[in-house]
Amino acid sequence: MLGASQQHIQSTNQPCLEFSEGTLSLRGCKSEVLRSTYGKSAWEWDSRSQSWRAFAMSYSKMAEQLSTQPHSIQDLVPAWQRVNWNNVLLPELRAEQKQAVEAWSTTRSGVVIMPTGTGKTEVALRIMADQCCSTLVVAPIRDLMYQWHRRILAGLQYDCGIIGDNTFNVKPVSVTTYDSACIHMPALGNRFKLIIFDECHHLPGPIRSDAARMSAAPYRLGLTATLDDHDHRSDLIQKLLGPVVYRLGIEEVKGTTLADFDIYRIQVKLTEREQHRYDFLASQVSSYVYERRTEDTEFDWNQLCKDSSENPDARRTLKAFREKQSIEDRADAKLDVIEDLLRLHHGTPMIVFAGSNAMARDISLRFLIPCLLSQCGKAERLDYLDGLRDGVYPAIVANQILDEGVDIPAVKIAIVVGGMASTRQAKQRLGRILRKSGNERAILYEVVCADTNEIARSRKRRKNDAYSRTRNRKN
Amino acid sequence: MLTREHAIARIEDGIVVPDRLIRSKHAHYSVLAKSAVRVYEEGRGRTRRELHSAIHRVFANELDCPIRRIDSFCKLLDERGTFETDEKGLASKLRREVFRKASVHHPLVSHVDKLFGNAEFKVKDLIASSFSKSWMELQEGMFRDLIENHTLLEFQPFANPVELLSRYNIAQTQVALFDAVEVIVQMREDFKSIVRYAKLARLMHRIQRTSDGYRIALDGPASLLQNTSRYGVSMAKFLPGLLSCRGWSLSASIRKPKWGRLRLLLDAECGLNSSVVGPSEFDSSVEEKFYERWKNADTLGWSIERETEILSQGQSAFFPDFVFRHQDGRVAMMEIIGFWTPEYLEHKRKSLSLFPKDNLFFAIHQSIDSPSLQIDERPVLRYKTSISVETVLRTLQEAMK
Numbered sequence: 001m002l003g004a005s006q007q008h009i010q011s012t013n014q015p016c017l018e019f020s021e022g023t024l025s026l027r028g029c030k031s032e033v034l035r036s037t038y039g040k041s042a043w044e045w046d047s048r049s050q051s052w053r054a055f056a057m058s059y060s061k062m063a064e065q066l067s068t069q070p071h072s073i074q075d076l077v078p079a080w081q082r083v084n085w086n087n088v089l090l091p092e093l094r095a096e097q098k099q100a101v102e103a104w105s106t107t108r109s110g111v112v113i114m115p116t117g118t119g120k121t122e123v124a125l126r127i128m129a130d131q132c133c134s135t136l137v138v139a140p141i142r143d144l145m146y147q148w149h150r151r152i153l154a155g156l157q158y159d160c161g162i163i164g165d166n167t168f169n170v171k172p173v174s175v176t177t178y179d180s181a182c183i184h185m186p187a188l189g190n191r192f193k194l195i196i197f198d199e200c201h202h203l204p205g206p207i208r209s210d211a212a213r214m215s216a217a218p219y220r221l222g223l224t225a226t227l228d229d230h231d232h233r234s235d236l237i238q239k240l241l242g243p244v245v246y247r248l249g250i251e252e253v254k255g256t257t258l259a260d261f262d263i264y265r266i267q268v269k270l271t272e273r274e275q276h277r278y279d280f281l282a283s284q285v286s287s288y289v290y291e292r293r294t295e296d297t298e299f300d301w302n303q304l305c306k307d308s309s310e311n312p313d314a315r316r317t318l319k320a321f322r323e324k325q326s327i328e329d330r331a332d333a334k335l336d337v338i339e340d341l342l343r344l345h346h347g348t349p350m351i352v353f354a355g356s357n358a359m360a361r362d363i364s365l366r367f368l369i370p371c372l373l374s375q376c377g378k379a380e381r382l383d384y385l386d387g388l389r390d391g392v393y394p395a396i397v398a399n400q401i402l403d404e405g406v407d408i409p410a411v412k413i414a415i416v417v418g419g420m421a422s423t424r425q426a427k428q429r430l431g432r433i434l435r436k437s438g439n440e441r442a443i444l445y446e447v448v449c450a451d452t453n454e455i456a457r458s459r460k461r462r463k464n465d466a467y468s469r470t471r472n473r474k475n
Numbered sequence: 476m477l478t479r480e481h482a483i484a485r486i487e488d489g490i491v492v493p494d495r496l497i498r499s500k501h502a503h504y505s506v507l508a509k510s511a512v513r514v515y516e517e518g519r520g521r522t523r524r525e526l527h528s529a530i531h532r533v534f535a536n537e538l539d540c541p542i543r544r545i546d547s548f549c550k551l552l553d554e555r556g557t558f559e560t561d562e563k564g565l566a567s568k569l570r571r572e573v574f575r576k577a578s579v580h581h582p583l584v585s586h587v588d589k590l591f592g593n594a595e596f597k598v599k600d601l602i603a604s605s606f607s608k609s610w611m612e613l614q615e616g617m618f619r620d621l622i623e624n625h626t627l628l629e630f631q632p633f634a635n636p637v638e639l640l641s642r643y644n645i646a647q648t649q650v651a652l653f654d655a656v657e658v659i660v661q662m663r664e665d666f667k668s669i670v671r672y673a674k675l676a677r678l679m680h681r682i683q684r685t686s687d688g689y690r691i692a693l694d695g696p697a698s699l700l701q702n703t704s705r706y707g708v709s710m711a712k713f714l715p716g717l718l719s720c721r722g723w724s725l726s727a728s729i730r731k732p733k734w735g736r737l738r739l740l741l742d743a744e745c746g747l748n749s750s751v752v753g754p755s756e757f758d759s760s761v762e763e764k765f766y767e768r769w770k771n772a773d774t775l776g777w778s779i780e781r782e783t784e785i786l787s788q789g790q791s792a793f794f795p796d797f798v799f800r801h802q803d804g805r806v807a808m809m810e811i812i813g814f815w816t817p818e819y820l821e822h823k824r825k826s827l828s829l830f831p832k833d834n835l836f837f838a839i840h841q842s843i844d845s846p847s848l849q850i851d852e853r854p855v856l857r858y859k860t861s862i863s864v865e866t867v868l869r870t871l872q873e874a875m876k
Contacts, residue, residue, distance in 0.1 A: 021696040046699050048679050050789045053699055186696070207705050214697070306485075312538050319542075342582040343591055365614060368577035368598065370570070375620050380567045384574075393574065394581045 016074040017066065019190035022214025024059060026052040029073065037069045038062065056189045057240065060109075060218035077216055080134035080193040083172050087157045088129045093122060100246040101126050104221060109242035111200060111222035118248060120223045121148075124196050125155045127221060133193040134172040136163075138181045138211060140199045146378055148175045148198070163188070178202050181211035194219040201226060203240060204233040212240035262443050267450040268333035278327050281320040288317040328449045329355045329418045335366050337447050341415055342367065342394060349388050349411045350395040355418025363397045363417070372398040385409060415445045476711060481547040482650040491729050491739040493647040494544065496640050497746075505637050507533055512636040515552045515627065523558065524623040544643075551642050555633070558625040566619035573617060576602045641748045645718065648747060649711035651739055654704045655727040656694070658713070663688040664722030667782050667794040668754040672716030676709045682787045688722070689785055704730055718749030757781075761813055762796060765862040772864045776802045777871060784808055786830045793830055799871060807834045807874050809867065813858075815843050836874045838862050 015029040026034070026043060027050070034043055034052060042062070043052040054062065059077055066073055093101065100112045100123045108131075114120050128135050137152075139145040142165045152160045152173065161171030164180035170188065178197075195215050200222030203209055212220070222241040227234050238244065270278055292299040292307075307314035338352060354360035357373060364371030370384040370393055387393045389409030483494035496504050514529045521529075527549045534545045561567075577583070583595040603610040618624055633639060652658070658678075662669055666689055673680055678693040693713070695706035710727065717723065724742035731737060741747070757763040762781075769779045777799045784806075786793040795808035812823065820843070836854040854874045856866050 023696050023700065044699050046696075048681050048699075048790060049696075053696070055697070055700055206703065210697070210703075210705060213701075308541050315542060336585070339582065339584060343584065346582060346591075361618060365617075366595070367581075367583050368574060368602075369581075370574045373621075375622075377564065377567060380571060383571055387574075387578070392578050 014072065014074050016076055017062070019056060019059075019077045019079070019216055020049070020051075020053075022056050022186035022189050022210065024054045024056055024062060024077065024216070025049060026054075026073070037065055055213050056185075056216040057213050059190075059216035063218070077190050078193070079190045080217075081172055083132050083134060083158075085129060085132065085156050085158065088155070089157065090125055090129060090155045091122065093126060094119065096248050097123050097126070100248070101130070103246040105130070107242060107245060109218070109220045110245035111224065111227065111237060111241055111243070113224055113227050113244060113247040115248060116225045120198075120225075121151055122155075124198070124221060124223060125151060128152075128173070128194065128196075129156060131194050131219060133219070134191060135174075135194040135196065136181070136188070136192040136215075136217070137175045137196045137198060138178055139175060140178055140202050142177060142374075143381065144198065145175045145177050178208055178211060182208050185211050185214035189215045189217075192217050194221070196221045196223065197241060198223050200224045200237055200241060201233065204236045209236060209240060262441055263446065264443065265446045265448065266337055267448055268331060268337055269450050270327065271332050274327050274331060278324060281324040281327075284320045285317055285324065288313060326356075326358070330359050330362055331449050333449075334359075334417050334447050335363065337445075338363060338367065338415060338417070341413075341445060345413050346394065348413055349391065349393075349409060350413040350415065351388075351411050352395055352397040352415045352417060354397055354399050357399050359418060360397050360399045367395070369393055370396045372396060374399075412442045413445070414443075415447060417447045477547050477550055477646045477650045479650060479653060481543050481550060481646075482653075483541055483543050483547075483647060484651050486734065486737060489737055491651050491731075491737045493644075493651040493739070494541075495644050495647065501539075501640075504640055507537065508639045509636040511548055511552065512633060512639055515556060515630045516632055518556075518627045518630065520626055522624050522626050523553065526552075526627060527623075547643055547646065548639065551639060551646060552630075555631045556627050557629040559628050560625050561620040564620070566617060569613075570617050573602055573613070576605065638750075642750070645715060645747050645749065648739075648741065649714050651729065652711040652714060652727055653707040654729045654731055655707045655710045655739070656702050656704055656730050657698065657728045658693045658710050659726045659728075660691050660693065660717065661685065661688065661724045661726075662691060662722065665720040665754055666785055668720050669717060669723060670785070670792050670794075672713055672720075675716065676713035678706060678709050678713060679790060680787075680792070682785055682792065688783075702730060715749045715751045718743075718747050719751040719753040721753070758796070759811075759813060761858075761861060762811060765864075765867075766797075768864050769867075774864065775868060777868070786835075788829045791826060791829055793826055795835060805834075805875055807836065807871055809836055809838055809870075811838045811862070812843060813838075813840045815840075834874060836870050838867070 015033075016027055018025045018027070025046075029052060031045075042058070043054050046053045063075060063077070066075060096114070097119050100114065104110055104112060104123075104127060112120065112123060114123070124137070137145075137148045137160075139148055145162065145164055149160055149162060152158055152175070156173075158173055161169045161174035163170060163174055163176035163184060165177075168184075170191065172191075174192075176184070192215070195212070195217040197203055197212065197220075201224045203212060203222070220241045222237060227237065227244065269275070289299065289304070292303070296303070304314055304318060308318045342350070352363055352369075354363055360371050360373065363369070370387065372381060372384060376384075384393065384396050386409075388396050388411070485492050485494075510533045511530050514526060514533065518526050518529070527546075530549050530552065531545050534540045534548075577598060580593040580598045580601075582591055583593055583598050584591045585595055587594050599610045603613045606613055660669060660673075670680065670682075670691065673691065673693050677695075679695055679698075681692040683690045683692075693710065695703075695709065697703055697705060717725065721743050725740065727739040727741075729737040729739050757766070766779065766781065778801075780798045780800065782794045782796060782798075784795055784798045786795070786808075795810045797809045797811075799807045799809070836856070838856050838858055841857055841859050854870050856862070856870045858866070
């Protein structure tokens, strides 16, 4: 009998171009015709489906070449539509924002680089308002996805669809996350004419970049605060979204659009008990590593992880290493420093960034200040952010979820407790407190443990240009 | 399924060997599995964190047991459980109330001085007593909605605790397939089921004949354009179905950063026991009885095989119910159409139009209106309750004319 999932194969004679699971499929087209239209290597023959195939992202190029040819190839790809905004309520753009919109509009495909706090979202909303077409906005995390939803509702009076966070509501204008975009693009890649990647430095990654590769959208916009030159990630982003069309450096806006800022680094000591335990764990780790290195000079972290499956000592070493990290992360003295800073800046709203969820909860429970965690619902999050702005709460604590782009009230003081070494994260965190409001200087405190790896991470962080004026404070 | 964070595999001469518990080496694990399952069976009302640390304790003294293996057991046991997830948002509500109540007492200090007089412990006691609770009790409720604080409501027990171990073995192999770029299955039996499981997993196939059966290569639409492990999860989903089939061997091409190309090899005798029920021998008793009769009859040099040929074109595959081979090398195929709905016949008609094979003929139930199938040009035999060997032999001769 027949296989259960027999497929119906279309057998029309006219050549046709279709969107097929994130790729373009061209049927009924002879290879000579194909070569004369597209050149040699644009298409691959797929014997499985008896059709020619290319990535969906090449659609605009393919469609352009198609239109110059006399051969009648039916183009069934676009499933997008015109969108009529009822009422556009966008603020007047600042000069640099206008330049960004104009620069993008000349190519309608490219990356806009602007520091955090200089209004990238407004640039994107203006572009959406101008283009009047089906648009998908891709944001790094759920919170930002919801924030885009709110901004589109406020600025364009459009209640857009949400794809992600256990919701699958596709509308001509929709918002999604990178993860959901990557999963669903094979099904949705021809539904949007404009695709916007917010914080587009998240795009590289062998599978993640499928979110751009499997989309047929001819109009593409990437937004980011940081894109290092001469970097393969940067090259990939430009290949997927188009060239950098506009760039605004952080130095150009300091003191004008953004607040001026100082950075203080505060070193804390572990308590005697913590230090004792820390040293014990450290010696456990180093003696194991030393021993293994004498046998194998290449011995590294990966090898340790591998060893742990067979070797109880390696497993103990791994556990010791994790506990060591946790002692650094959750050192008691950090709570004391936070208390001092809460006293010092009493009456000024403050944000505390913790290095882990556990530390965020420790801080929250110690000072009874709200803590923004990924499981906080929309209402709870708004309650805390509004409460911070209105002075109900002196401070809020967050882990990485506030790292980028989440609209938060203008705060002048941020405390970074622990955290990872990446310069990007540092820039994002810094950007958060730099929002322009009044002429007060912003302050960023960085609290690290003395004589531990955290110092090294902090040094790495400060290599970033924005950190160049760091002062040290001994606690 | 497990996630990449649970993966344990070693690499030997370019071959990925997923972690596997085997009777000869891990006999004592059946006792441990029993204790682990009991933790969940008796664990109603306990939080995920408590359950997980109890599982870790079960395996604590086990020398040969990586942390990831223990974490995997936790995950596989979690999958059999239903947890209270605080859908009403009580924890969130409580948190907000506590932070609101505390908001008039900031900053909460450890040492009171002239400026700041709100001692941490006093404020906390005050707030706790407004809920008629101790601070410790109150604090516990504030983060009930965290995954590790969810409590177990129900646990669906295994038929036998050892099933935890066989599930573990399959799950580790599945995780290893997450990095698969292509899977090739050499099939000697159960072609139809294997292809069906591949389709259910939404994989694309390329079928080739080999000396002892068929070789099917599985990947996804974009695989043609780029080496991608995007379809690795689908390949992992395909595995349990495949494991329930007979007569196959699998070779997966695995791509791991820093390692380059690796292979993962499996076959029907690899010892992984699927919980999926294997394909049944016959689709219907009509087929089964006909097959029996044929075996015991004089068939003029024709031997019979079940579903041993695949007709395929593009992504459509068709498995004629019976294949007849003559001593002189001639081959014919018979498809039985005994059940019908208008949609089914239409579907069948479309698929058959793809396979204009001369040596294919049909046994059609009397009640079916054959013109709607548009197979007039092919030999057809009609049957009512059973298919007779003689009629088939007659039609065979006709088909081979």
